[in-house]
Amino acid sequence: MSGEPTVIRWGANGAELTLEIVPDGPVHVAGIGAREGKPGRSTTGVPLVELGLLGEGRVGSGGSAGHRNQAATGRLRYVSHETTESGRHLEIVQRDPTSGIRVTTFVEQFDDISALRMWNDVCNEGEVAQTVVYSSTLVLTGFVNEGSFADRLQVLLARNAWSAELRWQRLDLNQAGLVSYAETPGRGSTQGRFALSGVGSWSTGDYLPMGALIDGVEGQTWLWQVEHNGPWHWELVDLGPDLVLVASGPTDQEHQWRKILVPGETFTTVATSLAVSGGGFEGAVAELTAYRRAIRRVNPDNERLPVIFNDYMNCLFGDPSTEKELPLIAAAQKAGAEYFVIDAGWYADDEGWWDTVGAWEPSTTRFPDGLASLLDQVRAAGMVPGLWVEPEVVGIRSAVADQLPDEAFFMRGGRRAEEKGRYHLDYRHPAVIAHMDGVIDRLVGELGVGYFKFDYNVNIGVGTEVDADAPGDGLLGHNRAFLAWLDGLFVRHPSLVIENCSSGGMRTDYAQLARLSIHSTSDQTDPVRYASIAAASPTGVTPEQAAVWAYPQPDYDNELNAFCMVNAMLGRVHLSGRIDLMSSRQLGRVRAALNAYKSIRSQIRTSVPRWPLGLPGWYDPWVALALDDGEDTLLAVWRRGGLDRCHLKLPWLAGLPSTVQVLYPTDLPTTASWDRSTGVLRLTLPPAPSARLLRVRRR
Template sequence: MIDVGGDGRVWLLSGTGSSYALRLTERDELLHLHWGPRITLADAEALAAEPLPGHRGFESLLDGREEYPVEGGPRFVRPALTTRTEAVRGTDWVYEEYQVHEGGAGGDELRLHFHDPVQHVDIALHYRLRTGTDVIERWATLSHGGGDRTAPVELLRADAAAWSLPVRDHWRLSHLHGRWAAESQLARTDLSHGEHVIGSRRGHTSHAHLPWIALDAGDAGEEHGEVWSAALAWSGSWRIAVQLLPDGLVQAVGGAGHDDAGLVLLAPGESYTTPVFAGLWTDGGFGASSRAWHAYQLAHVIPGAEQSRPVLYNSWEATYFEVSEAGQRALARRAADVGVELFVVDDGWFGTRTHDAAGLGDWTPNPDRFPNGLKPLADDVHALGMQFGIWVEPEMVNPDSDLYRAHPDWVQYQPGRRRTEFRNQLILNLARDDVRDYLWQQLDTLLHSAPIDYVKWDFNRCFTDAGWPGDPYPQRLWVDHVHGLYALLDRLRAAHPGVAFESCSGGGGRIDLGILSRTDQVWTSDNTDPLDRLAIQDGFSQIHPARVMAAWVTDSPNEQLNDRVSSLRYRFVSSMAGVLGIGGDLVKWSEDELTEAREWITRYKTIRPVVQHGELYRLRPPSEELSAVQYVRGDETVVLAWLRHQRHGEPQPALRLRGLDPAATYSDVATGEVHRGAVLLHHGLRTGLRGDLDAAVFHFRRN
């Protein structure tokens, strides 16, 4: 709902439990009024009538209070918008009009239009409140409205939004950091005066940070307290800067690009639309914030989110590059026998790809390994009752490939410089029309050549030599590569609506709201160690739902990383917290292991609707000896519990459950034992876990 007051210069957006208000002064300054609990339009107008604080020394009255601070005028905060022409730098806008667009199920949108008469730039600020949520999507559109004889305008920086928070005695910042194989590590730190900047200079979202922040007054817990949070829908380089100002206000700006060196050069008639920077206020702690983000993504971001994701088998760790049609058939038979629903052939099926130094870019089946193409194997997999999937890495090319030999100029490179090779590969420039056309032809032909149901889309190196020789504004590569990726994925999905896509970037290197709007799930991390995964999955859950979080059971000891030995039970329960997958060498599993795997997969299918579509409660964090999560959906609830190790033979504390009806009783689906809701809520559930690396699943249904 969007209300307008103050003679058309006060706007109030209200969601299910929160409100957001802003006003325009007589000098066309767009000021923030409120972001928090629901208020009325009369309340917003009363806030708008309050004068700004008096002038103090060298401080600006606008800093921290503007909805979209621009460079220029009496402002000293980090600007959201920096523009320049040969003659002038900065922005000085004039308000033109507002528009309210009723969007039905998608939500209502407020648009505020401004114009800079010197640079001929039109600025539209968008606010969309998604129906049924408290998530506010914000973005900006910058257009060059001058005639043919006017100078182009360079957007040095064009952030999606600035979020303003009220004065509090103390502020705390939460964010997710990490590296390859240790992604999504949750950090909560006091916010000191000055700026805290996170982002990526790598050309993709990156393993180092997820584009999400949360702020609280230092008093929020898992299930209590106010939390302000924001997430950026962008899959390239990005930056979020959080600043605690001298007067105690907090402002966060964020958008595409890692610096202020330039995003886009706008010629007359051209425009640039920023990615969405979405924000959310909740008063139920970090848990309520996560559940609201999950519900928003399931309803408005993730394609086909109402459908559950199948149990997957991936052949990578079983075969690596030793791929053969006979070997894949043997794995497929084992996978089908234990209950797998989707069989995926990983790297090594195409071109001359018998090792990691050749073949990328040549997306046709290896004639020695698949003499009749992929269709015979795909048909066999379908006959076994499973879907069929493949691995691709379309944005990359090996120098040892037919594609590179034919088109060495299609990669990103700087003239006169050595071309950096990570993993023996270079990055194709998807900003080029001819590159995208080639990839479309290759991938469309591939998807028509066999009954392929699933594509694992990988991206295994960062930008290093991001040059585009010959282009009049090569800096645009950083933005246009991502737009090219989005366009290619959108085109493929439209042409092949039955094919699901996974975003994989060496694990968690490309996970954000932008890529999630075009893919069905993501590969969370290359780290499949079941203990390490608990912390990674805990951080991931702060913003993203279990419905997209792929998690594999692999062999023990875990040879990829730390050689840790763990039981099949512990590995399965760890992976059942998301979209369950198997990545071990099933041909080498014993009959006892296969039997146990079959039982766990059957059990997962029973709880899958609750895990993938239910509300998440983090009962105890992975930093504790006993950790647990709970999912609630309708009359059912599922608890997954993990014990790192037992000390001194002491029993583990009971798990106090959440989200249940205290007046109801709940039956254990496996044993039939009846539990009272009030007892589970206030006294807890005894897990009975013992020893080292023990785990359990509990499934209750309301009577």
């Protein structure tokens, strides 16, 4: 090729991707997202793909640890591109003539959604093996069309920790360590970066695999998520007045990942999706919510949103028995639960079961008449029975640990990797698949289990050295094999409901959530602290997948029990607590909450989230979440301290004929004043903690 760059503009719905085919370099990316006809400023020199090969390193000046300017990247040359007839799929092929590596970039869009998904196939077409140490899944620039990123952009990230999930933070770029080197497009960089990584097998053990850039002048927002149930990485790098976003799955530098490609072999990266909106962060979350619904496995659970009782949290805490379960079954039935899940401990004869799990055979000590008999009682009460299973681990004292070969487990340094008294199964091994297929098929076929809570309570670290080019490659292989195993379960048991749990929300990722219909948001035991997690949950997962514990107690007052219930009422209700010890009046109030929930749950599955008080802070005295379906706005409001009143801004309803209704609790004092002209709701609640569920209905 020779002459000026050839520009490719592809996409729709506000997520238009601009690429440049240049005569003497790799395909460049210039930006995404039209701003009222003003495309992002082209910064020629930003490759669409970053590719690192072992032993080559980076080129150019500077000593940055970032994943730009790889030597192999600079040798890539355009081969071809094509789109499907529908125009919703784009493929761009490039090739490195020196190594023989061909990279095919796939871009996918969905109707009426301002979002796209990208990934790469890396194929060795050469004559010798090549070792890949880095391959991006998404590279993007063109965020700034006027001025400098330092004056316009802010970055958002979400801290995630056990029982303290979904804590979003907003930083200006100087706080993030990025400063502008030059005002000329494509010229100059400090070689600095702002980088986040998910480390080990908890994909969200420290952060959500997400990030956002917001243009504070125009409101344009780019919101991304890396879709992987293991390690990931993204970073922002300065380049003149603009920034470059580079995202990937595991890397050699951060995760001890590398892949040897023999001639003819292909490696596929994990995917990254990106939503674009001119409506700020809320608008981008709305687009990402629509995208998540579009990629998710179609299943009745996300249509019906049944109420689940689970006996664990602030209830039996992993110590079930027939004697304890029978009164809970009766109480859950009276309250209106539709699933009844027996959590941890059902397989163990005593409380010291942590390092003995793996066989998943029912205890005969806890259930003298058999677990099957107890589950019959669940069905007789009109509920679907469920069980807790941790399918990726085997306790070091389990008989299964002796029955399976070493190669069926994660291995490092010639010995099994042990974490907290457990060995980690490797789902690439056929013996593991045979064992766990047998477990699930037996529990479904013999006991009639219709719901599984799949938990994951260890972080096994960098991975395994068995049949892998590096430990991180072994972990990636297991991650993908586990997802394939889940797919197989749904082929054999299409009506099965499987909950995604990892010590609460330690794997809030859309590799798993595109398959599993419900997600445990947290293990938080304090209902007042849980409110901020519940309010932020739609940023990480669609509302109809976001399970929140509601654990009312007989010794709580009416306001605190109402607070517990409101926590879950704009997501999925995970009812728990000692409801079997409640008075009939207390249990009636729980039933009233569930009846209110059932009256709105069909709207939850089609609504998009908004935050009338802004994204919730961990210590905020007032917290609010709104879900809007275009007709009604459902509103959960929590008072955790501070003044007795707050002003909730609902600008999307300003000027519209509308009415405000308290849905729950209806028998406790609430003062609401609605200013239709400004879209402001003034709400007064009793002393903290107190919470209300309201509906603003367009007339």
